[in-house]
Amino acid sequence: MDCGRSYGVDEVVYTCSGCGGLLEVRLDIERLSDTVDIGLWRERPLNVWRYRELLPIFDDSKVVSMDEGGTRLLRCRNLAKEMGSENLYIKCEGDNPTGSFKDRGMSIGVSKALELGFKATLCASTGNTAASLAAYSARAGLRCYVLVPAGKIALGKLSQAMMYGAKVLAVKGDFDSALKAAMQICLEERSIYLLNSVNPFRIEGQKTAALEIFDQLGFSPDNIVIPVGNAGNISAYWKGFNELRMLGLTEKLPRMHGVQARGANPLVKAYRSMSWVMEPIEKPETVATAIRIGNPVSWKKALRAVYESRGSMIDVSDEEIIDAQKLAARMEGLFIEPASAASIAGLRRLMEEGVIDKDEVTVCIATGHGLKDPEIVLKICEPPIEVDPDTEALRRMLTV
Numbered sequence: 001m002d003c004g005r006s007y008g009v010d011e012v013v014y015t016c017s018g019c020g021g022l023l024e025v026r027l028d029i030e031r032l033s034d035t036v037d038i039g040l041w042r043e044r045p046l047n048v049w050r051y052r053e054l055l056p057i058f059d060d061s062k063v064v065s066m067d068e069g070g071t072r073l074l075r076c077r078n079l080a081k082e083m084g085s086e087n088l089y090i091k092c093e094g095d096n097p098t099g100s101f102k103d104r105g106m107s108i109g110v111s112k113a114l115e116l117g118f119k120a121t122l123c124a125s126t127g128n129t130a131a132s133l134a135a136y137s138a139r140a141g142l143r144c145y146v147l148v149p150a151g152k153i154a155l156g157k158l159s160q161a162m163m164y165g166a167k168v169l170a171v172k173g174d175f176d177s178a179l180k181a182a183m184q185i186c187l188e189e190r191s192i193y194l195l196n197s198v199n200p201f202r203i204e205g206q207k208t209a210a211l212e213i214f215d216q217l218g219f220s221p222d223n224i225v226i227p228v229g230n231a232g233n234i235s236a237y238w239k240g241f242n243e244l245r246m247l248g249l250t251e252k253l254p255r256m257h258g259v260q261a262r263g264a265n266p267l268v269k270a271y272r273s274m275s276w277v278m279e280p281i282e283k284p285e286t287v288a289t290a291i292r293i294g295n296p297v298s299w300k301k302a303l304r305a306v307y308e309s310r311g312s313m314i315d316v317s318d319e320e321i322i323d324a325q326k327l328a329a330r331m332e333g334l335f336i337e338p339a340s341a342a343s344i345a346g347l348r349r350l351m352e353e354g355v356i357d358k359d360e361v362t363v364c365i366a367t368g369h370g371l372k373d374p375e376i377v378l379k380i381c382e383p384p385i386e387v388d389p390d391t392e393a394l395r396r397m398l399t400v
């Protein structure tokens, strides 16, 4: 995306060998305009592969899928009222096979690993990428290695990666150092395929969430509010909406609002100075472990999404995140993990600051399932009350 150099779709390359910049998949939109048929899409099941023509996998026999995507887009009237909005939807990405949006990208990424002839996959992860890569690699019959920051990964995610049979390596350091090591290894060890979101094929899978929202609403929303960690997902949504527009299916593009945790907010700082430089955060810290990232690899794509869409990049405190997590559960019955709740905490801010109007249609992205991180619940909710099994004792506990 920096120097304009291009690579073949079958080359194994993760960043530009000329300038070190990020890669992105460019589709031949002109040719696709003739083949894409929205009526045909709508005859297919609602999942990632509904949008087959826009997904750069060429050998159907290599497709690795678990019916990912097709997640609920729920209208949330109670939360909307609480936030002062009239048109709020939550995209429930915890509905995916392993409980997070990462499955969308891994379906394409692991298919690509097979297509390219790899026998093993590797990623660095705050947890959900590891869980997802482990599952899809298992299904594809590939060996899988995951690097996670030691002691800083939610229990649900760790147990998934272990159960799916990945080799889990707990790196003594944070996510950023694990990712650096992962990239280095895959550049040297050419038989292992790197499936972090620096891999542009993952973004291709993740962009389908934008296409789904368009399909589910019947139009493009005014705002997307989305948690930002390594910044792949916000870039993916922006790519999805842009492709819809280039294909002539919609005129409108939503404004993209990225939300980071206060203790891991390098993109917020860049946005505030409206600049194209990002200073990494040395020791990122937040309860929302999925976005505990100080040096987001796709930062430039994220800033592009925000600047081009005239959106924003804001941060929220851990307290606001936890409040939002409880609100989603207690007002809508939605149990989402802390990182996901950052989008709802962010929406509250954006409403208060008048960035979003009450009658605009806004979609908050709930990126992962609440059961991923059961330990946080024990910290923030009332513990169960022990009581004798007689009706008198029980009745005293009830207020009707």
Ligand SMILES: *Cc1c(COP(=O)(O)O)cnc(C)c1O
Residues within 6 Å of the ligand: 100, 101, 102, 128, 129, 197, 227, 228, 229, 230, 231, 232, 233, 234, 290, 291, 337, 339, 340, 367, 368, 369
């Ligand atoms: C990966 C992840 C994020 C962050 O997405 P990026 O693409 O890294 O910005 C947010 N929430 C959850 C639950 C995640 O798993």
Ligand SMILES: [Zn+2]
Residues within 6 Å of the ligand: 001, 002, 003, 004, 005, 016, 017, 018, 019, 020, 021
């Ligand atoms: Zn380059």
